[in-house]
Amino acid sequence: MTNSTLSKPLDRAETRVISAPRRSTALAILTGLWLIIFFSALFSPPLLDDADATHSNAARYMVQTGDLVTLHVNGVRYLEKAPLPYWLVAASFRVFGFNTFAAHLPQAIGVLLLALLGFRWASRAFDDRTAFYTGLGILTSAGVFLFTRVFIPEVLLTLFLCGALYCLLRALEAKPGQSAKYAYMMWALLALAVLTKGLVALVFFGGAGLVYLTLTGGHKRWGTLKPFTGTLLFLAIAAPWHILAGLRNTGGMNGHGFFWFYFVNEHFLRFLGKRYPKDYNKLPGYLFWSLHIVWLFPWSLFIPAAVVVAVKRWKSRAATLRDNLHTLNFKHQTTLLLALYSALVLVFFSISTNQEYYTFPAYLALLILIAAALVRAEDNYAEDKSSRRWITFAHAAFAVVGIGVSLTLAYGLWRSRHLPFVPDIGDLLAHRDVGDYTLSMSHLFDLTDASFAALRLPAALAAITFAVGPAIAWLLRSKRRHLAATTAIALTSTVFLVAAHIAFVRFGTMMSSENFAQKIQQLEAAHAISPDSEIMLYGDQAYGSSIPFYLGKMVYLVEGRSTSMLFGSTFPDAPHIFLTNRDLIDTWGHGPRKVLFVPLEKRDAVDQLLGNDKVLLLDNSGKALYTDRPLDH
Template identity: 70%
Template sequence: MTSPTISAPATTSPSSQTQSSAGPTRSVALLVISSLWMVIFFASLFAPPLLDDADATHANAARNMVLTGDLVTLKVNGIRYLEKAALPYWLDAISFRIFGFNTFAAHLPEAIGVLLLGLLGFHWSRRAYGDRTAFYTGLMILTSTGVFLFTRIYIPEVLLTLFLSISLYCLLRALENPSPRRSLHAYTMWAALALAVLTKGLVALVFFFGAAMIYLLLTAQWRNLSRIKPVTGLLLFLLIAAPWHILAGLRNTGGMNGHGFFWFYFVNEHFLRFLGKRYPKDYNKLPGYLFWSLHLVWLFPWSLFSPLAVIQGWRLRKRSAAANSFASNTTWLLGIYAGLVLVFFSISTNQEYYTFPAYLALLTLMSAAVVLSEKTYDQDQASRRWITVAHATYTIIGLAAAVALGYGLWSSRKLPFVPDIGELLAHRGVGDYTLSMSHFFDLTGPSFAALRLPASLAALSFAFGPAIAWLLRSRRRHLASTTTIALSSAIFLIAAHIALIRFAPMLSSANLAQKIQKLEDDHLVSRDSQILLFGDQAYGSSIPFYLGKIVYLVDGRSTSMLFGSTFPDAPPIFLTHEQLLKSWGTGQRKILFVPLEKRDEIDLLLGNNKVLLAETSGKALFTDRPLDHPLNHQ
């Protein structure tokens, strides 16, 4: 196979086989994409407050960076937190320094990452496939369910996806011949790859080099390795990625069984996690049928067009392999990369969001397939049939969802609005949930009384959006049809965010932190009261963030706190049941947070020897003595 030659952007090559039909101008497309980002992602930065578990835990690590100035060793609640790479916390720390310790600042870097991912998808698709595909790619990235859902909490997946996608794009640009900016693209590739490693660890190298090697072998471009500056580029990579890893290893030695950062981060968090033998074992693995089928949900509504991507890709496999254009090279690389990510996590332990790095690749390929099918809509019966099937499925799903939501609204029409939706949900053994979306199974019919506005918006979106999009498609108004799907999805995502705000009392303990602050302000409790969390810190991780204090953990030497607690300089914040009983009612006032999952356990332990301060969604604040009299503090 010959080396690829540079191909001009599809916008200037009408004869290109994969060029899209005319789309909106670049300025109009970018305006629409930016507006969608503003209403879906930027507007959602202010509420709800930080959620318990990973969201507030990661924010606590970044807060510690700001307060201590230690940019090397991550700490949560004073305990080493060595399982994560540092870059996302650096970005959060910068945001906190600018905007203060609040929800907006905590989630801003991730929201910017979504915008940059959408703009990268637009730019890459525009060069490879043309204006309309670029516009569709931007729309799909911003309105896919999974992209929205998995950026409601601060996890590094969107940043990892961004840096890996930049690396892959620059790989293709560096391999072009001739390319006046080949060196710039090559070094940008290595720099972005280093940032990806600093975001998520060695898995970034697996995905990039795995996809790159397969691509180079299949296209016979391994002969052009010199174009990506392997020697000087690798030096640049090490210059960016190595210092933090080295410093973290040198500063964190002498933990459990003599292990330090190097063992815990590289061996335990990478290799043992992949094998399902990570210590401690606090992750589940999705069953195979769920792992694969749930991608229809994470990429909804655009996943309905995935058969088109398979059909068009199969038809063009030989022609695109021989073309050696930027479009064909993009198709090959993105297909290989997405497949590698999906297969890797189908073998490894996984959470629902782990395959996020494949989203841009999959959505770009779907966008190209949809545009190609639109071009041949009148001539190609197979394309027209599958587009019709996608629209019919979308309309049926939409009507079914609208009916279900309408029934829920009707059945709850006489029920009063209850601000704390947690009181309306089934109180199951949610403490056993280890998958991120498990709490959705706790929704019950009466909860619609608290969700009337978002349920109404979602019902309207599902009832009319899919049908209007299908009608426009049948009239050959393809651009309007696809845009209507994106706008309908945007309305649904806005409704979903409003619903998330209503869930805040259940998913966050920020209101209980505010209760403690109010009691302190009213001089009903002393500001030097000891704050304790019963159970793992993840149950109430938003409390130490909003209070700005280190809290004590009762029976909480577990999960992310376990390894860090074995270092000799770990603060003595861990209490046993016996130590709690011994100190309860003596010395400083104790204020104890108890999650729903532990209420029965604390009742058995303390009995009636406790004073209830507040309760929300089954979570409670107890203290060990009556409240102070304000006059005592004057």
């Protein structure tokens, strides 16, 4: 990292000439952070139940059958998702085998590519320091880390959409001989975005792009974007899968097939909150907006400074910009397009049904804007009191958060100081209303003194980090060493995310059922149960979706014809894996051996159903594995 240089001796109205790391150094730092935060986290914990293992099951089915068109989960058609993320994970499985590393590798690579895209875009539009800060923001934001712990497509969608937007700007500004390259790249990336998440990609790109072109007069250069041949390229990439999926998946519920379920049900009815079956919630408005402070933390602390900078720039140049929107330079073009795009994403999901991670596609745009405003505020730190005030506010807030987290963790460590370490934290959690949880990491609210003892290492690491990091960053800022201060914030977040991953691993036995699959495999290897035993899961498959993944075979679902399994089960060729309570009672103890996995939420129901007529094989994290007769030996 290059040293800051002095133009002349400092006084109260002067500041250092702030440098940026050399490009090679900056890229090396960003790559190192990615290796520490994301690549090292690919090996544990095991695949989690619900979406993580469910989606991994779909990719595994592709490898086992070679069917790259129709997704299947536990042998049942799974028609609600676009295929590209599953193709990528299937290719990873081919190379690395069926494991956590292979399942999450495409997402981790997506994060690295997203950081590099942000670096390149910000470098061209603003400067190298903004590019460096953008990369730091992507790699150390809480939301990017949290929402890439499971197999969901948001990071890939963000990469393709933002890549397409960048190519849009480059095509409009490039010389005639070079614009075609960026135009075709734009159409190709947009097609990949559609294959990643569906029609919402067209809504975000088209909405932001059309408004931008209208405001700036870019529609007059529409031909530069190759609308005819580009559309053909888009269709050549995006259309074949949709057509084949529609032709191969007909005759489902009420005569509906892929086209109705995927386009009408999963897009329009989901937006309106009328999707069938209704299994999605909508966050209250105050949570939807305020939680972005958490998802973009610690960089969200600089949003007030970004707003102040934006307002000042608008007031000073409003008349000029209004009169010259058609001649904006690349910096102002970037600012306008990213503002339109991020606003569209946020407003869209504030209206529709949503989950916390749905606004992930706006993260890169917001972080570039925050980084650009932070750099400008740093440059004006000495002479602009409002910039200095809001940067100081951000550091004060960071320090308050750090002190609060440190004291809370220190209190927990003190209370659990005499308690023994128990590796299975799931057996120690309070489990208050677990079925009602809808927020990520909600189980942290269940922590007791005994369970806190299992988190001593990550808790101590996080406590020390938050006690020291914000103070160092503030001290560096007060000395006007801005690059070092901002980097210190990123490093503080890096250590905290490492501690968070260690804690995440400790929660692994609670959030994954891999150990139950291992128990079944061990019993089969020891000939205690037959390989032909019927493996059953009580309730929705999401409760134990990691079991069929690690076993590599279908399981029966008792009272589990619901949510993602419901529509696929209505096709004539659906496997006969759906059982009722009556079916379970009638076959329990008869015919092939039954091995039944019961999630915590269904323990009481199964106890009432089977009573004492069951043999316990494993009890872990509140979940149980039963069989209907004594073991063979």
